[in-house]
Amino acid sequence: MNISIIYEDDSFLVIEKPAGVVVNSSETVKAKTVQEWASSKLNLRKPFGSDDFYNRSGIVHRLDKDTSGLLLIAKDAFCFAKLQAQFAERLTKKKYLALVHGRIALGQGQISARVGRLPWNRKKFGVLPQGRESRTLYDCKNIYYYQDEIYSFLEVAPVTGRTHQIRIHLKYLGHPIFADKLYCGRKVYQKDLCLGKRMFLHAGFLEFEHPRTETKISFESSLPADLKKILDQAEKYDS
Numbered sequence: 001m002n003i004s005i006i007y008e009d010d011s012f013l014v015i016e017k018p019a020g021v022v023v024n025s026s027e028t029v030k031a032k033t034v035q036e037w038a039s040s041k042l043n044l045r046k047p048f049g050s051d052d053f054y055n056r057s058g059i060v061h062r063l064d065k066d067t068s069g070l071l072l073i074a075k076d077a078f079c080f081a082k083l084q085a086q087f088a089e090r091l092t093k094k095k096y097l098a099l100v101h102g103r104i105a106l107g108q109g110q111i112s113a114r115v116g117r118l119p120w121n122r123k124k125f126g127v128l129p130q131g132r133e134s135r136t137l138y139d140c141k142n143i144y145y146y147q148d149e150i151y152s153f154l155e156v157a158p159v160t161g162r163t164h165q166i167r168i169h170l171k172y173l174g175h176p177i178f179a180d181k182l183y184c185g186r187k188v189y190q191k192d193l194c195l196g197k198r199m200f201l202h203a204g205f206l207e208f209e210h211p212r213t214e215t216k217i218s219f220e221s222s223l224p225a226d227l228k229k230i231l232d233q234a235e236k237y238d239s
Contacts, residue, residue, distance in 0.1 A: 069203025
């Protein structure tokens with residue numbers, strides 16, 4: 001498993017998760033996960049009656065399997081609890097880079113829509129009246145086109161942290177993420193594969209307070225080569 005460590009001290013690790021790798025282990029996941037890697041890296045052995053730190057191998061938050069980018073892993077139970085509390089209280093800042101279908105006006109906007117699991121398909125989430133309050137900020141940086149398609153390149157900041165929130169909100173806006181197999185539709189997904197081979201969503205920025213020193217610390221990750229290649233193949237509008 002090719003996992004790069006962006007930063008490491010006595011309290012936590014920041015890694016760059018590759019696309020296609022599942023974060024948390026489960027009975028249904030056969031391939032090696034980030035959790036297994038973290039457990040080996042931290043030399044963790046689950047004690048009887050394990051708490052969340054051991055059950056999650058220190059992994060503070062999550063990224064979808066096909067999303068690449070920054071992931072935070074605590075080295076002990078104290079740091080794990082302190083960092084998880086920051087995520088729960090919305091004290092962290094996260095930004096993602098995404099390429100979406102269609103043209104969005106350059107500049108900033110926001111999406112507020114309740115998100116929940118679809119009753120008729122438990123593997124998917126969507127905008128539902130009974131869903132949980134969710135808000136996503138975005139900033140459209142550039143417009144691209146490739147053959148007969150127009151795309152918008154966004155920096156996206158989820159204010160809340162619902163499962164698949166960014167993917168659902170952008171679809172709800174009418175601009176599904178490039179090659180999002182679950183939410184952009186089968187025909188669109190198949191066409192996207194002619195330009196790129198995976199979903200264009202990358203966790204590129206993470207800011208939080210150090211769990212021991214309480215000083216703010218931030219990390220950035222540039223677009224990986226496979227996503228940069230997609231933009232290089234497309235043409236950028238001059239406007």
